Amino acid sequence: AQSVTQLGSHVSVSEGALVLLRCNYSSSVPPYLFWYVQYPNQGLQLLLKYTTGATLVKGINGFEAEFKKSETSFHLTKPSAHMSDAAEYFCAVSVYSGNTPLVFGKGTRLSVIA
Amino acid sequence: SAVISQKPSRDICQRGTSLTIQCQVDSQVTMMFWYRQQPGQSLTLIATANQGSEATYESGFVIDKFPISRPNLTFSTLTVSNMSPEDSSIYLCSVAVADNQPQHFGDGTRLSIL
Numbered sequence: 750a751q752s753v754t755q756l757g758s759h760v761s762v763s764e765g766a767l768v769l770l771r772c773n774y775s776s777s778v779p780p781y782l783f784w785y786v787q788y789p790n791q792g793l794q795l796l797l798k799y800t801t802g803a804t805l806v807k808g809i810n811g812f813e814a815e816f817k818k819s820e821t822s823f824h825l826t827k828p829s830a831h832m833s834d835a836a837e838y839f840c841a842v843s844v845y846s847g848n849t850p851l852v853f854g855k856g857t858r859l860s861v862i863a
Numbered sequence: 864s865a866v867i868s869q870k871p872s873r874d875i876c877q878r879g880t881s882l883t884i885q886c887q888v889d890s891q892v893t894m895m896f897w898y899r900q901q902p903g904q905s906l907t908l909i910a911t912a913n914q915g916s917e918a919t920y921e922s923g924f925v926i927d928k929f930p931i932s933r934p935n936l937t938f939s940t941l942t943v944s945n946m947s948p949e950d951s952s953i954y955l956c957s958v959a960v961a962d963n964q965p966q967h968f969g970d971g972t973r974l975s976i977l
Contacts, residue, residue, distance in 0.1 A: 783965055792955055792970040793906075795864075800963070839905060847959030848894040850921075851966060853905045 751776045751842045755854035763862050768812075768827040770857050772840035775821065780842045782823040783851065784814055787837040796838075799823065810834070835861045865890050865960050869969035876976050881944045884972045886956035891936035896966065897929075900953040909954075912939045946976045 756771040774780055781800050785793040797808025804816040814825045823840060837858050841851040866889040876882050886895060894913055898906040910918040910931055918931040933939045943950055953973050957966040 785968075790973075792867075792869075793957075793968040795965055795967060798965045845962065847962045847964045847966065850896060850908045850911060851906075851957075853907075855905045 751780065751844065751852045753840050753842050753852055753854035755838075755840050755857050757857055758855065759858045759860065761860040761862060762830045764832055765829050768825070768830045768834065768859065770825040770838050770840075770859065772814075772823045772825065772854060773821050774823060774840070774842045776842055776844070778844050781845060782814075782816060783841045783843075784808065784812070784823075784825050785839045785841060787839065787856075789836075793839065796825070830859075830861045832861050832863065835859055864964070864967045865892065865958055867956060867958060867967060867969035869956060869972050871972055872970060873973035874975070876946055876974065878947055878976055880946055881942055882946065882974065883940050883942045884954055884956075884974075886939045886941070886969055888937045888958050890960055892958040892960060893936070893962075894959065895933060895939040896957045897931065897939075897941045898955045898957065898968075900955065900971070902951065906955065909941070943974065946974075948976045950974065951976045 752775045754773045783798045784796040797806050799816045807813045812827045839856045840854040843849045868887045870885045897909040900906045908921050909924045910920040912918045912933040914933045930942045953971040955971040957968045959966045
């Protein structure tokens, strides 16, 4: 079985500061890992994914994440927060990239303070 | 990625009634997934819909309560039956256009039960 733990249900940063959202996973097989963002009254938008290969993955809107197998982590970072980054962020894991169900973490709400 | 359209985008329903949610994709896909997002919570998989076969339901979800149809490779419906206030949630469908591609989501259906 797979599971995802997101540390911190709410993270608040100042505009221009580093964003760090934490995600740890549990998987009995090599995982496929994803970060999604949900803006108010919208569905989920894929930020980035890790399947195989390079462990540092870059996504949209300046976000990136690093897969660390030894730490079972997939933390999301952005060097400089923008007001438009305020949203709910979900980490998810599956056993395959596409046609298998996703298991989501509980989500982290990011607030950006001017 | 696919363009996924969900209808309705939101609805307010009376207790005891049923609502059918539609999910239309602009390309043919093997699997379609239905998730529920209860207020302030993460996403939970309801069922996986494969064209030409019965949907596969997750623990805690039953066909009588959430019947699903999958008549072709671009369309699926989820019905929420005999609704109660506990069914107030966002219901989202997702697809992957290929096995090696990530899932993308529709904008969701925001359902409130009075």
